[in-house]
Amino acid sequence: MNIIFQAFKRYYSNINPSDLHIIELEKREIALIPFKEERMIRHISFKDLTSLKNYLENNVPLHLYYSSAYYGNPQAEDMNAKCWEGADLIFDVDADHIPTDCKNLHDKWFCLNCNEYGFGVPPEDCPKCKQRKIDVTTWICEKCLDIAKEEVLKLIDEYLVPDFGINSKDIEICFSGHRGYHIHIQLEDFRKLSGDGRREIADYVRGIGIDLRAHGLRLINGIVFGPDIRDPGWRGRIARAFYEYISKSSIEELEKILGKKAELIISKREKILDSMMMNGTKWFIPKGIGIKKISKIVEVAIKRNLCNIDERVTIDIKRLIRYPNSLHGKTGLKVCRLSYSNLNKFDPLKDAVVFKSGSIKIYVKEVPKIRMEDYELGPIKNEVLEVPESLAIYLICKGAAEMGK
Amino acid sequence: MLTIEDLAKYPFLNKATSYIAQFGLTLDDFSSGEFNKIIDRALMKLKYAIEGKILRIDSSELDIEILSHALALALAYGMKNAWIVRRFANIEQKKCYELMKAEESKKLIEIAKDGFGWNLELADINGYDFSMPLNQFLQIAPKFQSQSWKLVNFMVSNGKVYIKKEKIARLLSEAVKIKILKKMEEEEVKRMKIPEELAIKLKDIKKLIRSRREIMEEREVPKEGAIPPCISAIMKDVKEGKPVSHMARFTVTAFLLNIGMSVEEIFNFFKNIADFDENKALYQIRHIAGMIGSKTKYIPPKCEVLKSSGLCINQDKYCEKVKHPLQYYKIRRKGL
Structure with missing residues (x-):
């Protein structure tokens, strides 16, 4: 790990203190x-950026965090004595929480008890010995990162801006340095929200607990009334999801929900869509398809509108979260701060790379197919080879390689 | 415009506070005997609160109405008895809810602004009557357990939540209740002392509280048929001596404590468990009961949390109606 330490030390020695800027540093727990050790050092605080920078230079961190919360006494060890004053609203979008097909190619788990192993999303307990001693090796891949990015855009474009009224200028996005993004909302309006209030926000974007009746879906006198596709919020989202599902789904997909009655929808498809477009709330639904079936279609249809966030991060009002412009100790990549307009063209495997000096000889134990900058590698096993510094650092951080002899 | 009558109806308003302040009265002033009418009315308000009844506003003497409310509340705080403050807060909530439902929309906007700084606006869309800022809505709404109060079931647009009048009345009246309860924790209120002469007049009230509390707090035997399936499942595992996760133990302990089982009873119940450690178990149960440690009496996790930790099993038709295992118990106990 010596090479990693040296590289990280170099990074923190050369960093410009202003790159460590966060809102109200003096109120945050660092x-x-x-x-040297796995144990986390907590409850430290700094009055200004220079003292933070000096500290980091002398105490080089493998991982660096700050509190989403603002405290009166951020250095107090007892949580009650910290004097909580508020917290940023945070959303965590991570490829770990989003099922992707490519995980079967690059994520591996194995049982520490019986050495059984497999690929993709890890099981809770070992299928062979039933022990819960599963270790996981996950890899960054472009596909996973793209899906995480899409998820972030969905969260912002479909929820934060139109529904919550948050200006995209007030949304700070951070690449986590590994497989996801953190979205920080630092507006005064949200700071005082309780954990319960934040849970409501998390449930809102995850679509948990939706009551379709509350959004206007009901049967009156044999006629189906639903929300208008032009309505704001979940009302319109429900209507639009239903509209899109009806217009695009195949008979096979509909049969899964409706059985033989799928045919009714297919034959009247145009009429249904027209009614939603023209009449707004008065939906034309073929006789024989009741409100329960419609609800089922809606439930399936809205799935792609739901945001896959790790709700625990949003709900926690005292979360420690990665420090912007710090380095991720499992990848050596930079926790990049991004604006909304920069997100689209951001390529984590290029733009988050900091170590770019020359190449290093390493011994690779086992690696699936990966890319760093423009360099592609793998899948390979037990090989000595010379690779760019960024990739060497990444692989050593992962524990998949050692310095070559 | 908020009138004097409004201040009498909604004495939690900031305007009411400043109205009262102009009289410059302190608790000591009520010892003199000059204000017997106000004192009598205040005692009546306390009596009604203890009995759980709403006392209608007497609009013939508004000043007395306003001042007696403040006095009644001061006495409730001064008695250093959280029970009476809770009763008072509950009855104020009910009273305000009834009054607010009948109020004109414009008036509600003023009440919300003056009382809590909320920015209500009139709206007329999809059956909603008002809109209010999201962050203000979320101060109170999450306290309600029913699904109809989840944010996801409101129309939310551009930072505003759209809401019907009846629900605004519910939200505002709950805020009233919380305001009364929160004040109890203020240092100034904690230091408040009732002068001798007034304390004598509280004799009957104190007697009434005692008799009421006895009736209400007679320890209830947990009704087994009312225990939700998730809790029953854990209890079954414990009885059979199966290993139970930490989260499951916490859930069942907090549940049983909250429906009135004693620490000792729960301790005996856990004795069956395989890895039972007498000292540790007793410590943990007492911790959850709020007797030691942080002194917080814990409640079991919500259904949502139980779901995500895999403890929500064997759901039945009652489960659909509730968001919390204690709510389940409350509903089913009534039917038994």
């Missing part, structure tokens, strides 16, 4: 995991 925490880090040092190189």
